[in-house]
Amino acid sequence: MKTLSIDIETYSSTDLNKCGVYKYAESPDFEILLFGYSVDGSEVQVISLADGESVPTNILNALTDDTVQKWAFNANFERVCLSRFLSDMGVSLDPFADNHFSSQPLGKAKYLNPESWRCSMVWSAYMGLPLSLEGAGAVLGLEKQKLTEGKELIRYFCKPCSATTSNGQRTRNLPTHAPDKWAAFKAYNRRDVETEMSIQERLANFPVPELIWNEYALDQEINDRGVMLDMTLVRNAIIADVRSKAELTHMMKEITELDNPNSVAQMKQWLADNGLETDTLGKKAVAELLKTAPKPLGQALSLRQQLAKSSVKKYQAMENAVCSDGRARGMFQFYGANRTGRWAGRLIQMQNLPQNHLPDLEEVRALVRSGNFTALELLYDSVPEVLSELIRTAFIPKPGTKFVVADFSAIEARVIAWLAGERWRNEVFATHGKIYEASASQMFHVPIEEVTKGSPLRQKGKIAELALGYGGSVGALKAMGALEMGLLEDELQPLVTAWRASNPNIVRLWWDVDKAAIKAVRDRTVTETHGIRFGVQSGMLFITLPSGRRLSYVKPRIGSNQFGSDCVTYEGVGGTKKWERLESYGPKFVENIVQATSRDILSYAMQAQRCCDIVMHVHDEMVIEADSRMSTKVLCEQMSRTPPWAEGLLLRADGYDCPFYKKD
Template sequence: MKTLSIDIETFSSTDLNKCGVYKYAESPDFEILLFGYSVDGCEVQVVDSTEGETLPFEVLDALTNDDVLKWAFNANFERVCLSRYLSDMGISLDPFADSHCSSQYLGKSKYLNPKSWRCSMVWSAYMGLPLSLEGAGAVLGLEKQKLTEGKELIRYFCKPCAATAVNGQRTRNFHDHAPDKWAAFKAYNHRDVEAEMSIQQRLVNFPVPESVWDEYALDQEINDRGVALDMVLVRNAIAADARSKAGLTRMMKEITELSNPNSVQQMKQWLSENGMETDTLGKKAVTEMLKNAPEPLGRALSLRQQLAKSSVKKYQTMENAVCTDGRARGMFQFYGANRTGRWAGRLIQMQNLPQNHLPDLEQARALVRNGDFAALEMLYDSVPEVLSELIRTAFVPKPDHKFIVADFSAIEARVIAWFAGERWRNEVFATHGKIYEASASQMFHVPIEEVTKGSPLRQKGKIAELALGYGGSVGALKAMGALEMGLQEDELQPLVTAWRASNPNIVRLWWDVDKAAMTAVRDRTVTETHGVRFGVQSGMLFITLPSGRRLSYVKPRIGTNQFGSSCVTYEGVGGTKKWERLESYGPKFVENIVQATSRDILCFAMQAQRCCNIVMHVHDEMVVEADRRMSAKVLCEQMSCTPPWAEGLLLRADGYDCPFYKKD
């Protein structure tokens, strides 16, 4: 046996969508109902455990045999669930026998070694296809596609049901309650295995590089390891939030005399009756209204803003997701952003945690953790704001350890300067590294010493750097908050002009990439510029990065953009979350290339440090659960090593120790 294609159907009373697969598989009533499989591409077999059927020995043995590749769509689900299944049978998982790191770093794991698992969802993402079996099958035009009735069958057999008089007060549906449905469910399981194998057969000429599968294994190790949560803090934060919301709602009722001041319709009506018309009560609109709102309208809007603080819901997500050992797992989806290959967040959504700016962060944290809510309300104007800033601090290292948080300094700015050969920028990164100050100096022709922290010039340099690197103009500056930062409308276009004049090589990079992509698509040829290769093969545009990894664009062709000019179009998931034809052009391709390369640099650093108990990573940041003797300085030095494929790229990582996760 060389390969084993798998699809399983399971039952658990734990809500998979709310809690994730790791906690789902821990449920006492978890069980595998159906096990569909194919050995080496042969006829699919379905093992029905509800009928007492058992897996053949050779299939059971293959699950722990690292010489057999196990394939599944979203393989993390199958691997974690089968880990529980085998553990219940008393079978040793021995998960990291051949890992890069010894067990002294990884400890005893409850999960099958990800090294021998392959995920056809990752393969789909690598090819720019949808991240669902149904979606990928539809785009590829597979003959055997996922059966559409599956959702209803999963709801019926895989989740608890409401007890009613009609169903005899039962809380679960078994196979003998609906034999016809059960037969359809088995057919559904059978077809899923066929559909997954069809995807592999269709993509066989475009294999995922082994280096990417190695990255996937590392990703799974990090997800399996998880990170500890301070559940005392989490539960007291939930209690503090409930108390705060009750108080805020009571005050709003006193001011507005509304039965439900949280109702958008009632609140808009009340504001209208008091002389303030608005179409929306969104965050930006309320912030704008607060500038001129008379009392008591201003007070009511301020209270509403506090009540609408959605980030504190992350505490509830933490409580939902935490496993029995106090660690949250499965927070990172490999290749979740399939245009660049960056990770996407799951469950707690690490990619959008609120920042912390409280000067007395430890004191505020101690008050919440100790349940001293009266002191919290007395010392701080907004309890929801405090709770929001404390979210990061809920992540803690295990006993007798610390966190080392290390991140790359201005990674995208360094990468785009390296690609473009923008000499003055590279000189900045080779010396002081103050890119915002240097950018302002270059744009406004003043000595860099005059651009001080907090000065208007530095502010302009910062907003220009954040908004304009990928062809952005006035709209990008506004979207980045230029007007809120104090810039005037008539300053924006001159700022765009000055930045582009100061960065001619980056502007040239945009249009060299645009020409290379257009030529590759139009002439079905291979072109290259700035160390990046463009080529069309079998209806796909591939952009090969310096790392050797490829970005994929489905069914490219030359189209016409909104301005009437020629552009490259391709099929992908757009802003509507639907599969549609999308436009692109040089600066957008450059954004993909730079962000993808930045991702490859983080991967290179994570691979080099994979023995260091990485527990989290976000964009350009890595968090290590470290022995107290470990040096943040040494870790940052190692992280700053340039990959062999990026000669001349100047990297710098900065880091710090902390007893809980926070921004320094």
Template sequence: MKIEYMSIDLETFSSIDISRCGVYKYAESPDAELLLFACSVNGGPVTVYDVADGGEIPEEILAALSDESVTKWAYNAAFERVFLSVWLKRNHPQYFSSYSIDGDTVRDYLAPSSWRCSMVWSAYMGLPLSLEGAGAVLGLEDQKMKEGKALIRYFCKPCPATKTNGGRTRNLPGHDPEKWDTFKKYNQRDVEVEMSIQHRLSRFPVPDFIWEEYRLDQEINDRGVLLDMEVVGNAIRFDTFSRAALMAVMKEDTGMENPNSVQQMKEWLAGKGINTDSLDKKAVTELLKTAPEDVADILRLRQQLAKSSVKKYQAMQASACADGRARGMFQFYGANRSGRWAGRIIQLQNLPQNHLADLEEARSAVKSGDYEFMSMLYDDVPDTLSQLIRTAFISRPGYKFVVSDFSAIEARVLSHLARETWRTKVFADNGDIYCASASAMFGVTVEKHGQNSHLRQKGKIAELALGYGGSVGALKSMGELEMGLAEEELQPLVDAWRSANQNIVQFWWDVDRAVKDAIKMRTATETHGIRFIYQSGMLFIALPSGRRLSYVKPRIGENRFGGESVTYEGVGTNKKWERIESYGPKFVENIVQAVSRDILMYAMRTLSHCFICGHVHDELIIECSKDVDLDAICRQMGRTPEWIPGLLLRADGFEAPFYKKD
């Protein structure tokens, strides 16, 4: 029988903690072992191959794993593909083959082009990312077995040695045959649930171009980014020295037994006549404004002590593969409301920015390993280490990084879709949108370093807070009162921005009306080149790229003000599946962020011949030979996709031996 497609699920053992280190490090551990291999061929019954107990996987199935004419399905397929890559190389090298070109760092992994991920399909449809969650929302007859978590703890992870278990550090099938039989049923059920999800979603196939995007995403994850392990190790060591020194000073100056204790610090402050309910960053910033100098010194030391930069370095150390590269840091379709990526493990999406004027010198001080020299140069060692986190990502010898990003991508997309022509002209003239916004709001010329320059900050605040329906609350949440704006200035700022951007405001409510009409009449509507389609209990928003956003079981309801609102089912802020309320400006935010994501994806495809090793929102990190032209990459990245003609894009960049924020 010719194998055309397979559905696969693995159960594995490794002493590496996959939640901290990721699948690449997990799979390459010397003790990593394949336990169970459940597989359905061409939609047939699921067979479980008990590899741990001597079972053998048929040769035709092993050969199919690297045969690009055979489609391999799995839920979170990246795990199966990466683990089987390493397992095949070790145990059946004759069946392993890789992809790409010599010099690429993806050569240890099976080509992702013939792999399909049901989790991506679920995310594309607006469903939960977990197999259990997707099965529950779809109301599948066969659900993921709840015993699974306990069985995984028992068989897939090291166990503590106890007298009861004879001092062993691992549970094998023979230690509990009954549990092992249940585990095999669990393995089988996972494939059955995954196949049921495919069947249930078959009316809504994922477009081929999305699978091509997934392939490119997997290639970037396989490639990874090189880490300077010397910088990483020294930073962790320096942080330990710094924390010990700070603790010693604080104990000496305050008499506290544990300066880290919130309660002890509150009591010490109370003894100084200062009472506070909180010691979070915002509260401490406020206290510093009026605190006597001796108290302020202690609060500043506490702020240094609270810096958590070392966690990023520890994540780097934990996840680095044998070749020093961190892999698997980007989850495709991790944000299913927009389809953007989610950060994993080290989380490049939320690295601290760097503002040190002598960044390279500070980095060299850490690399030298001389803590005394470092502490002599910099008063605030934790802050310096925090600013150096990005620089731990380095290009390999003989190569350089080119980091290129879009200029004001969301502002450009929003302006284009809303047909706010005065803003588009600013972009066409390479103007400063914050100055232009302030000029439009206040009716005067605003220049960055010239006339009315003090108003630029208000323009910037308004741009960042108000584009998606934000009002006074959005300004406050951005800390505008702390930045010097008075309470009575906030509403006029909102009014001025909306008055200057009437087409954007109109766009919000045109989208609001189109969504509501589509749901009420169970039909398709359109506005501003965006289509809204109600179909089979789903709301789809068709983007210019051809991609769709999905909203599950939309309804018209009533908001807290007694007005009409749209609700749909999704993963809410508390990570639970629940009914979520939305309205025009929020849908506009989803649309703009989704279109911006598609533009970045277009750039990734345009530059896919380069070694892209990372990306963050509107930025690409490319590892390339030293003779590659920076301007050529920026020009390529700044090309406007044919599906959104007239949009003005600009990409700027820099080159460096290590990553940073320029």
């Protein structure tokens, strides 16, 4: 046996969408109902475990045999669920055990070794295809598509049901309750394996490089390891939030005399009745209204702002996701952003945690953790704001260890300067590294010493750096908050002009990439610029990065943009979350290339630190659960090493250690 293609159907009373597969598979009532499989591409077999059938011994052995490659679509689900299934049977999950399938006590491993698992969803993502089996099958035009009745069958057999008189007050549907549906469910399970194998067959000419599978195995190790949560803090934060919301709602009712002051329609009407018209109560609009609103209206808007603090919902997400050992798992989706291959956040959504700026972070954390809500309300104006700033601190290292947090300094700015050959920027990164100050100095022709922290010039340098690197103009500056930062409307266009004038090589990179992509698509040829290769093969545009990894764009064509110029279009998931034809151009391709290269640099650093216990990573940052003796300085030095494929790129990593996660 060389390969084993798998799809399983499971039951658990735990909500998979809220809790993730790791907690789902821990549920006392978890079980596998159907086990569909194919050995080396042979006819699919379906084992009905719910009917008392057994998985053959050779298949069980294959699950723990690292010489057999296991395939599934979203393989993390199958691997974690089968780990629980085998553990319940007394099978050792230790990859170094001599005899895996036996009744000997469990080894140290909690989950099946990911090294021998392959995920056809990752393959789909690598090719720029949808991240669902149904979507990938549809785009590829497979003969055997996923059966559409599956959702109803999953709802019927895989989740608890409501007890009613007609169903005899049962809370679960079994095969005997609907034999016809059960037969359809088995056919659905068989078809899923067939569809997964068809995807592999269709993509056989575009294999995923072994390097990506190595990254995937590391990603799975990190997800399996998880990170510890301070559940005392989490639960008391939830209590504090409920209490705070009740008090804020009561205060709003007293001011507005509304039945439901959280209602947007009621609140807008109340404001209008009191002489304050507004079309929206969005975050930015409320912040603007607060500048001029008279006292009672301003009070109500301020209270509404606190009530709308949605970030505190992350505490609830933590309580949902935490496993029985106090660790949250499954927070990172490999290749979740398939345009660049970057990771995406799941469950607690690590990618958008609020920052912390409280000077007395440790003290206020202790107040919440101890449940001293009275002191909290006395000392701080906004309890929701405090709880928001404490979210990061809920992640803690296990006893006897510390967190080492290390991140790359200005990684995207360094990568784009390196690709474009923008000499003055590279000199900045080779010396002091103050890119905001240097950018302002370059744009406004003043000595860098005059651009001090907090000065208007530095502010302009910062906003220009954040907004303009990928072809952005006045709109990008506004979206980045330029007007809120104090810049005037008539300052914006000159800022764009000055930034582009001081970065001519980056501007040239945009349009060189634009020309190379258009030529590759129009002439079906291979082009190259700035060490980046463009080529079209079998209806795909591939962009080969300096790392050798390829970005994929489905069914590229030459279209016409809003200015009447030629542009590249391709198919993908757009802003509507639907599969549609999208338009791109040089600066947007450059953004993909820079972000993808930055991702490859983080991945290179993570592979180099694989022997360490990496528990989290976000964009350009890595968090390690480390021995208290570990040197943060040495880790940063190792992280700053340039990959062999990026000669001349200047990297710098900064780090700190802490007893709980935070922004330093």
